[in-house]
Amino acid sequence: MLAGQMNMNANVLKQAQSYCEEHKYRLTQPRLQVLKIIGTSTKPLGAYDILEELGKVIANPKPPTVYRAIEFWQQHGFIHRIESLNAYVAxxxxxQHKGSQFMICDDCGAVIETHLCELPKPLKDSTxxxxxxxxxxxxxxHGVCAACDSY
Amino acid sequence: MLAGQMNMNANVLKQAQSYCEEHKYRLTQPRLQVLKIIGTSTKPLGAYDILEELGKVIANPKPPTVYRAIEFWQQHGFIHRIESLNAYVAxxxxxQHKGSQFMICDDCGAVIETHLCELPKPLKDSTxxxxxxxxxxxxxxHGVCAACDSY
DNA sequence: CCTAAAATATTATCCTATAACAGTTTCGAA
DNA sequence: TTCGAAACTGTTATAGGATAATATTTTAGG
Ligand SMILES: [Zn+2]
Ligand SMILES: [Zn+2]
Ligand SMILES: [Zn+2]
Ligand SMILES: [Zn+2]
Incomplete structure (x- = not known):
């Protein structure tokens, strides 16, 4: 297995495919390949990292190609942007969910998405x-993940 | 009163001054002016907005001047970066606090900082x-503030 | 004074993201 | 079946945000 890669949850592509069919969106090569790239990475990828990877499977892609695909999957809840890293994760x-929570290891760069559908009560009260x-x-x-903490 | 400005909480400058004295940091013109600019704005300011304002009080400033001052105040808890806007607020x-919470009005751009010292329990549990x-x-x-919602 | 540390100035460049417009693909209505 | 509108991609150029590298200045303390 290549470093930085893992077997992508095959379901994600299936889900993406049926989602597109259902909503009459086109599952084009740029979209498909960008989702694959983000989905198979163990770490968040910057847009230009994705661009570089994309260059290995389609000819001479340009930034807008990547950003359009990113925007598409982001709008439909398949990927998220990690704001503090300018990077994207599956x-x-x-x-789909309105809120996102990420634990980001500052040592190894791993990102764990936790999933709370609701804004926690103290915060809801505050709003x-x-x-x-x-x-x-x-x-x-931000912090340190279990694996890194044990060294 | 100028649009986009309000009387800055005079305490902030006093606090900054005593903080610098106490810790033997230099309260230089770039630092002082940048804190004033951010502190008197009613909205988050981008680094290049700050640069433009700074140009009105010191001669021909360059991006690193602004970014160094931003970094300084950020490290010492006087300003925060709003990641989703690439902008800074007092x-x-x-x-100082380890965690920040912001309510950002997508209508008028206002930012309200709420202040919880602790990570809420559901999230603590999750970590x-x-x-x-x-x-x-x-x-x-992100959402809509009271003022905007009433229209 | 003189020196080392802290901070700034200057120049250039990198990284991230989008505007603008031309060309292509797709699908359904005529 | 074709043709027209909508969706999507390709391409070029540029905007917007941040930092690297190096030289110079300021400051506090010996
Ligand atoms: Zn999610
Ligand atoms: Zn880790
Ligand atoms: Zn704060
Ligand atoms: Zn508002």
């Missing part, structure tokens, strides 16, 4: 107190 | 379950 939840109506949220927790 | 808490040791976190909640 969603681990298997369904309520400010009469603020949340539409989406993103929590990025 | 801390509203008055003391504990993954034996992940958090060091810092950032939550950005």
């Amino acid at each position: 969603c681990e939840a298997g369904h 309520a107190k400010n009469t603020f109506t949340p539409s989406r949220w993103n929590l990025e927790i | 801390c509203e808490a008055g003391h 504990a379950k993954n034996t992940f040791t958090p060091s810092r976190w950032n939550l950005e909640i």
